Amino acid sequence: DVKVTQSSRYLVKRTGEKVFLECVQDMDHENMFWYRQDPGLGLRLIYFSYDVKMKEKGDIPEGYSVSREKKERFSLILESASTNQTSMYLCASSNPGGPNEKLFFGSGTQLSVL
Amino acid sequence: ILNVEQSPQSLHVQEGDSTNFTCSFPSSNFYALHWYRWETAKSPEALFVMTLNGDEKKKGRISATLNTKEGYSYLYIKGSQPEDSATYLCAPYNNAGNMLTFGGGTRLMVKP
Numbered sequence: 056d057v058k059v060t061q062s063s064r065y066l067v068k069r070t071g072e073k074v075f076l077e078c079v080q081d082m083d084h085e086n087m088f089w090y091r092q093d094p095g096l097g098l099r100l101i102y103f104s105y106d107v108k109m110k111e112k113g114d115i116p117e118g119y120s121v122s123r124e125k126k127e128r129f130s131l132i133l134e135s136a137s138t139n140q141t142s143m144y145l146c147a148s149s150n151p152g153g154p155n156e157k158l159f160f161g162s163g164t165q166l167s168v169l
Numbered sequence: 170i171l172n173v174e175q176s177p178q179s180l181h182v183q184e185g186d187s188t189n190f191t192c193s194f195p196s197s198n199f200y201a202l203h204w205y206r207w208e209t210a211k212s213p214e215a216l217f218v219m220t221l222n223g224d225e226k227k228k229g230r231i232s233a234t235l236n237t238k239e240g241y242s243y244l245y246i247k248g249s250q251p252e253d254s255a256t257y258l259c260a261p262y263n264n265a266g267n268m269l270t271f272g273g274g275t276r277l278m279v280k281p
Contacts, residue, residue, distance in 0.1 A: 059212065090271075095178065097258065098271040113268070145213070154201035154262035157215035158269070 058082075061146050061161035068168050074133040076164050078146030085151040087129035088158065089113075089121065091142040098145060104129055105151065136168045171195055171263055175272035182249050183280050189245045190275040192259030196240035201262040203269060204233055204244055208255040216244075216257075249279040 062077035086105055090098040100113030102121040110121050122130045143165050147158040174193045182188050201220045207213040217226040222237040230247045256276045260269040
């Protein structure tokens with residue numbers, strides 16, 4: 056069974072902490088993505104990567120960075136967590152086939168920043 | 170950022186009811202339209218990927234249609250069951266941004 060695994064289901068952090076969200080996929084996908092989901096706003100793209108050591112900004116990259124040292128792993132980093140980063144974070148991966156390639160998602164990390 | 174609208178935002182139906190909801194998106198530079206189902210505490214899963222105007226896809230009791238000229242897609246559920254309760258997300262792929270843009274979702278709750 057193919058999988059995208061996110062390291063934590065729930066996470067509580069304090070303002071100013073550095074936070075790492077980890078995502079691992081076992082499908083040998085080239086593309087990996089980080090989204091955040093807030094009520095009524097849908098999924099918004101934070102960062103994505105089409106290859107190892109490659110990263111591109113999505114629609115809302117401010118306050119975040121990413122790391123992709125290995126093909127199967129894509130990490131989202133909150134350099135200094137703030138309360139407005141409280142959200143559900145979803146990782147996804149896909150094949151590099153373009154518009155028709157469906158995304159495979161992890162089950163999400165609900166991050167609360169106090 | 171594309172303007173993608175889904176309506177209604179939420180919907181309560183009785184078991185056995187048929188229902189439908191809408192995804193509206195800009196028709197220019199259209200490449201594909203994805204539908205995903207997201208059940209609580211689970212991962213979103215792809216339902217359909219549609220590309221051609223007039224496309225109709227079906228998976229069991231769920232079907233979807235696509236109108237690329239006017240920029241909308243309908244998702245239909247026939248004879249809703251409690252296990253259909255989920256948030257349904259649509260996402261057009263537009264070549265202006267070369268990525269999927271998700272709508273806010275329609276949250277469906279089916280009462281037994």
